[in-house]
Amino acid sequence: MCLSVPMQVESWVGDGEIAWVRRGDRREQANMLLVGPQPVGTWLLIALGFAKDVLDEESLALTEEALAALAATLDGDYDPDAWFKDLGGREAA
Numbered sequence: 001m002c003l004s005v006p007m008q009v010e011s012w013v014g015d016g017e018i019a020w021v022r023r024g025d026r027r028e029q030a031n032m033l034l035v036g037p038q039p040v041g042t043w044l045l046i047a048l049g050f051a052k053d054v055l056d057e058e059s060l061a062l063t064e065e066a067l068a069a070l071a072a073t074l075d076g077d078y079d080p081d082a083w084f085k086d087l088g089g090r091e092a093a
Contacts, residue, residue: 004045004047004052008043009044019032
């Protein structure tokens with residue numbers, strides 16, 4: 001399984017097929033062929049060195065919330081009432 005993480009375009013390498021992207025202290029190159037050239041500052045979903053999707057503000061916020069919930073779960077601090085409030089009251093399938 002592969003987890004995509006949001007990273008922000010920082011600068012371009014050469015002809016525009018590769019960009020430097022950053023998330024906190026993590027910096028790497030990403031292949032941009034699937035999403036095309038994007039302006040510096042654009043948030044993207046990155047997986048295995050490939051930009052897979054361009055994120056708008058809402059998608060970025062939802063993705064960050066999901067990653068925070070995952071981190072909390074892995075740390076043993078998951079509180080189901082604190083995460084994904086929009087799913088409250090739904091029955092499990």
